[in-house]
Amino acid sequence: MFTGIIEEVGEVVQLRSASSSAVLRIRAATVGSDIAHGASIAVNGVCLTVVGRHPAADPGPGDAAVLELDFDVMAETLQRSVIGGLTAGRRVNLERAARLDSRLDGHIVQGHVDGTATVLARTPGEAWETFRFSIPAGLARYVAEKGSIAVDGVSLTVASVGTEPDGTDWFEVGLIPETLRATALTDRAVGDDVNLEVDVLAKYTERLLTYGRPTTTNGGT
Numbered sequence: 001m002f003t004g005i006i007e008e009v010g011e012v013v014q015l016r017s018a019s020s021s022a023v024l025r026i027r028a029a030t031v032g033s034d035i036a037h038g039a040s041i042a043v044n045g046v047c048l049t050v051v052g053r054h055p056a057a058d059p060g061p062g063d064a065a066v067l068e069l070d071f072d073v074m075a076e077t078l079q080r081s082v083i084g085g086l087t088a089g090r091r092v093n094l095e096r097a098a099r100l101d102s103r104l105d106g107h108i109v110q111g112h113v114d115g116t117a118t119v120l121a122r123t124p125g126e127a128w129e130t131f132r133f134s135i136p137a138g139l140a141r142y143v144a145e146k147g148s149i150a151v152d153g154v155s156l157t158v159a160s161v162g163t164e165p166d167g168t169d170w171f172e173v174g175l176i177p178e179t180l181r182a183t184a185l186t187d188r189a190v191g192d193d194v195n196l197e198v199d200v201l202a203k204y205t206e207r208l209l210t211y212g213r214p215t216t217t218n219g220g221t
Contacts (some may be wrong), residue, residue: 001098002042004106004148004155006183007031010043012090013057013068015083020075024048024083025068027056031094032067040111041069042095044184045153045195046081047111048073081113081195082152091184093153106155107148113195115139117151119188120170128174130159131185133194140169142198142206149173150197154183 010028024043031041032053039050052070078084086092098104117133133151135143140161143149147158149171156173163169180186188194 002047002095002106002109002111002153003098003104004045004095004109004150004153006093006095006154008094009091009182009184010094012086012088012092014088015073015086017084020078022073022078022084023051024071024073024086025052026071026092026094027066027068028094029066031096032069033065035069035096040097041071042093042097042109042111042153043071044082044092045109045111045150045197046077046083046113048077077113080115082116082193083195085193091187093184095153107150108200109150109153109155109197110200111153112197114142114198115196116193117196119190119192119194120164120168121190122188125174128176129180130172130174131188132170132172133196135161135169135171136196137169139196139198142202143169143171144202147202148199150195152183152185152188152194153197154179154185 008030010026013025013027016023035050040047048071050069051072054068056066056068073083115136121132123130145158145161149156149158159172159174161171
């Protein structure tokens with residue numbers, strides 16, 4: 001379980017792909033400081049398990065604490081998220097699993113990505129920047145104005161929702177300077193894809209209301 005409050009922006013070292021899986025290696029300092037084999041870390045909002053932990057191959061001055069962490073990535077995750085498109089040097093959002101004795105500053109994030117969205121627009125404001133993202137058709141009903149959503153693992157509040165003339169559903173969020181500074185969302189340009197996880201409370205509410213009746217459900221990684 002996570003909160004959507006990013007602890008560190010790491011860097012992709014490599015993604016070694018096999019026929020239906022991959023091993024992702026991430027360079028990190030903060031999140032690797034107390035992480036053991038088998039621990040969970042959200043990488044761009046995807047809950048992955050640490051399967052290897054190594055000293056960085058080329059730490060810079062004062063970077064002795066930097067580690068390289070390995071994660072196994074299964075086919076379902078590669079298919080449903082943007083993890084499969086990561087390349088060396090790409091910056092990624094990292095968050096360790098939440099502690100029960102800490103404040104929940106974001107919202108409940110499972111690390112189970114529901115689908116991907118595309119950046120439709122970035123509009124600068126006086127003290128923030130508005131991002132507009134597409135919403136996959138099967139997820140639009142879970143996204144509500146003033147509700148919570150995780151974009152590449154970042155807990156955000158939906159500022160508005162709407163539909164383009166071509167029928168594409170969208171939502172907007174406002175990113176304050178601190179969010180742009182502390183997350184990799186600042187790297188995202190129009191046309192880039194991001195991971196989406198809708199509010200789990202909305203999904204469970206729908207399940208309770210529709211159980212026993214024919215319905216279309218959406219899974220996650």
